[in-house]
Amino acid sequence: MARDLLGKLLVRESDGQRLWGRLIEVEAYLGPDDLAAHSKGGRRTARTEVMFGAPGHAYVYFTYGMHWCLNFVTREEGVPQAVLVRALEPGPGVGRCGGPGLVTRALGIDGALNGVPLRPPGLYVVDDQAPRGRVYVTPRIGVQGTGRWEKRLLRYCVDSPYLSRPIPKRLRPAAGRRVEPR
DNA sequence: ACCGCGATGCCCT
DNA sequence: GGGCATCGCGGTA
Numbered sequence: 001m002a003r004d005l006l007g008k009l010l011v012r013e014s015d016g017q018r019l020w021g022r023l024i025e026v027e028a029y030l031g032p033d034d035l036a037a038h039s040k041g042g043r044r045t046a047r048t049e050v051m052f053g054a055p056g057h058a059y060v061y062f063t064y065g066m067h068w069c070l071n072f073v074t075r076e077e078g079v080p081q082a083v084l085v086r087a088l089e090p091g092p093g094v095g096r097c098g099g100p101g102l103v104t105r106a107l108g109i110d111g112a113l114n115g116v117p118l119r120p121p122g123l124y125v126v127d128d129q130a131p132r133g134r135v136y137v138t139p140r141i142g143v144q145g146t147g148r149w150e151k152r153l154l155r156y157c158v159d160s161p162y163l164s165r166p167i168p169k170r171l172r173p174a175a176g177r178r179v180e181p182r
Numbered sequence: 183a184c185c186g187c188g189a190t191g192c193c194c195t
Numbered sequence: 196g197g198g199c200a201t202c203g204c205g206g207t208a
Contacts (some may be wrong), residue, residue: 045193047193061200062192063191063192064189064202065199065201066201066202067202069200071200086200099201101202102201102202142200142201144199
C-alpha cells in the first residue's frame with residue numbers, strides 16, 4: 001500500500017480552496033506486531049482507535065507538543081495498520097511539505113480530521129497516472145531502537161528534492177537497494 | 183555528517 | 196514523570 005501510494009496526489013479541500021501535493025515519501029506501520037507502531041501489541045486506546053476501524057480513513061495524531069501527523073488506515077477492521085505521510089512535492093501555492101509535521105501544516109490538517117473517510121470533499125487521494133520512477137526503501141525516520149522492527153525497511157520514497165531527508169548516498173546509484181519501477 | 187537543544191503538550195505507565 | 200512516527204537552529208568536525 002505504501003509503495004502504491006507514491007506518485008499519487010493528496011488533495012485537501014477546505015473553505016473553497018484546494019491544496020494538493022504529490023506523495024513522495026511514506027512509511028508503513030504494521031501493528032500489532034510492529035514495535036514502533038502506536039498500535040504495537042494490539043494497544044487499543046482512544047488515540048489508536050481509528051486504526052482498528054475500516055480502511056480508507058485518516059488517522060491524525062498529535063506529537064511533540066506541536067505537530068500533527070497524517071496516516072492512512074490501510075487494513076480491514078480489527079487490523080491496526082497505517083501508512084504515515086512524510087513528504088509531498090508541493091503543488092502550486094503550497095508551503096514546504098518535507099516532513100510529516102510540515103505536510104499537515106501546509107495542507108491545513110489537524111485533529112479535527114482524525115477518523116474522516118478519505119474521499120472528496122475534504123481529504124482524498126487521486127491517481128493522475130504520472131510515471132513514478134524508482135522507489136527507494138530505507139529504515140523509518142525517528143524510530144528508535146536496534147531490533148528487527150526498528151531496522152525494517154518500511155520507508156518508501158522516490159528521489160526528490162522535497163524529501164524530509166535525502167536518500168542515503170549509498171542508495172543513490174543505480175546499484176543501490178532494489179527498487180521497483182511501476 | 184553528526185550532535186544537542188528548546189519549544190510544547192499529549193499519551194501511557 | 197518520561198517519552199515521543201518533529202522542526203529549526205546552532206555547534207563541532
